[in-house]
Amino acid sequence: MYKLPGNIEVKDLKLLQKKDYTEVFQGRLNNKEIILKTFKKHNNYYREVNSLKSLQSKFHFVPRLMENNNSQESMYFIEEKIDGKNLLDNFQKLNQNEKEDVVKKSAQVLGMLNTCLNENELKETNLWKFYDMNINEYKEYDWKKYYLKQIQIWISNIDKDNIDIDLYKLYEEIENKLKKADSLSEHIGFIHRDYGFRNILVNNDNEITGVIDFEHAMIGDILFDITKIIFNDLDFMEDQYLANLFIKEWSNQLNIVLDERKMWLYLMIQGLGVVQWVDSQKIPSNKVLNAEFREKGIKIIKESIKYFVLENKL
Numbered sequence: 254m255y256k257l258p259g260n261i262e263v264k265d266l267k268l269l270q271k272k273d274y275t276e277v278f279q280g281r282l283n284n285k286e287i288i289l290k291t292f293k294k295h296n297n298y299y300r301e302v303n304s305l306k307s308l309q310s311k312f313h314f315v316p317r318l319m320e321n322n323n324s325q326e327s328m329y330f331i332e333e334k335i336d337g338k339n340l341l342d343n344f345q346k347l348n349q350n351e352k353e354d355v356v357k358k359s360a361q362v363l364g365m366l367n368t369c370l371n372e373n374e375l376k377e378t379n380l381w382k383f384y385d386m387n388i389n390e391y392k393e394y395d396w397k398k399y400y401l402k403q404i405q406i407w408i409s410n411i412d413k414d415n416i417d418i419d420l421y422k423l424y425e426e427i428e429n430k431l432k433k434a435d436s437l438s439e440h441i442g443f444i445h446r447d448y449g450f451r452n453i454l455v456n457n458d459n460e461i462t463g464v465i466d467f468e469h470a471m472i473g474d475i476l477f478d479i480t481k482i483i484f485n486d487l488d489f490m491e492d493q494y495l496a497n498l499f500i501k502e503w504s505n506q507l508n509i510v511l512d513e514r515k516m517w518l519y520l521m522i523q524g525l526g527v528v529q530w531v532d533s534q535k536i537p538s539n540k541v542l543n544a545e546f547r548e549k550g551i552k553i554i555k556e557s558i559k560y561f562v563l564e565n566k567l
Contacts, residue, residue: 255280257322257327257329258322258324258326258329259320259322259324261282261320261322261331263278263280263281263282263287263289263331264280264282265279265280265281266278266279266280266289267279267280272539273293273533273534273535273536273539274293274294274297275290275291275292275293275297275468276290276291277289278291279334282320282331285319285333285334286333286334287331287332287333287334288331288333288334288465289329289330289331290329290330290331290332291327291328291329292328292329292468293328295323295328295383296383296385297468297469298323298328298330298468299323299379299382299383300380300383300467300468300470300471301330301466301467301468302318302321302330303378303380303383304378304380304443304467304470305318305330305332305467306318307374307377307378307443308366308369308370308443311369312365312366312464314362314454314461314462314463315463315464316332316333316334316335316465317332317333318330318332319331319332319333335454335462335465336454336456336462336463337454337455337456337461337462337463338454338455338456339450339451339453339454340359340450340451340453340454340455341449341450341453341486343459344450344486347459351459352495353495353498354459355455355461356487356495356498356499356502357498357499357502358460358461359450359453359461359482359499360479360498360499360500360502360503360506361502361503361506362453362461362464363445363448363478363479363482364502364503364506364507366443366445366448366464367440367443367444367507368440368442368443368475368507369443370442372441375441375442375443375472376391378443378472380443380470380471380472381394381471381472384399384471386398386402394472396441396471396472396473396474397431397432397434397473399471400431400522401427401428401431404424404427404428404522405424406529407525407526407528407529408420408424408525408529410529410532410533411528411529411532412532415532416528416551418551418554418555418558420525423521423525423554423558426561427518427521427522427525430518431518434515434518439474439476440474440475440476440507440509441472441473441474441475442472442473442475443472443475444470444471444472444473444474444475444477444478445464445467445469445470446469446478446481447466447468447469447481448464448478448481448482449481449482449485449486450482450486451466452464452465452466474515474519475507476511476515476516476519477519477522479499479500479503479516480516480522480523482499483496483499483500483520484496484520484523484524484553485527485546485549487499489520489553490552490553490556500516514561517557517560518557520553520556520557521553521557523550523553524549524550524551524552524553524554524557525550525554526550527546527547527549527550527553528547528550528551528554530543531543531544531546531547531550532547
């Protein structure tokens with residue numbers, strides 16, 4: 254038995270995942286299977302807790318929050334464990350028809366998440382408060398400004414001896430394109446920011462039973478949210494059929510015309526984020542384990558640059 258601050262006693266505690274700033278456990282509380290997640294960063298804690306509170310009444314596939322605590326002793330929350338297996342571990346075992354079916358379902362679920370909150374509900378999530386942007390009101394919030402600030406930090410974290418890209422020139426181009434991006438074509442909504450197979454749970458019939466890990470959630474252009482899954486899990490450059498199937502299903506469901514230029518810009522940002530994430534790992538073994546992921550990030554940056562060069566847009 255493990256006793257948490259707040260007089261919460263969890264039985265049969267088992268570590269599932271350990272990262273630099275979070276740990277995830279499985280256990281039992283009051284005879285229910287639960288997930289316990291602990292945090293070292295306040296913003297990540299508040300983003301996930303507030304996301305769960307805002308979404309859990311709308312969808313069965315969002316975990317139900319049972320307990321949460323933010324004190325000097327610890328930051329944690331407990332949610333009900335959703336039955337299902339990780340799609341990342343299961344996807345390659347599926348036949349082509351099953352893959353196509355679950356890709357469509359994944360696109361539909363993401364579309365629902367992206368658009369389930371109206372403008373007032375987005376404001377009430379308070380997600381805009383937890384990105385260190387020094388703003389006092391929601392009307393001052395601009396998700397693109399956050400990324401411009403964040404990309405500067407990312408570049409400082411990257412091992413520049415191990416990447417053959419002029420990162421400072423790349424930042425200038427991203428800054429220029431984000432500032433010029435047409436705000437009228439943005440579809441502002443809830444974005445998960447880490448929507449991929451490892452955070453999608455499915456049952457034996459490949460029905461989606463859960464979406465997890467909302468610690469990076471924010472308010473922004475929902476087109477950004479499709480880029481992680483299409484380059485990482487569906488391998489946009491190697492298997493365009495499934496990636497395009499996902500994009501088509503998502504776009505049709507939301508009646509959105511895809512802005513290809515923005516998609517490639519967002520893919521470029523995603524790739525840069527991947528590279529810096531790997532290079533920032535404090536646990537050396539995590540850098541080794543994610544070396545292939547880093548190379549994929551570099552590849553998508555280069556492909557994005559190539560797209561804009563070929564289109565005379567860089």
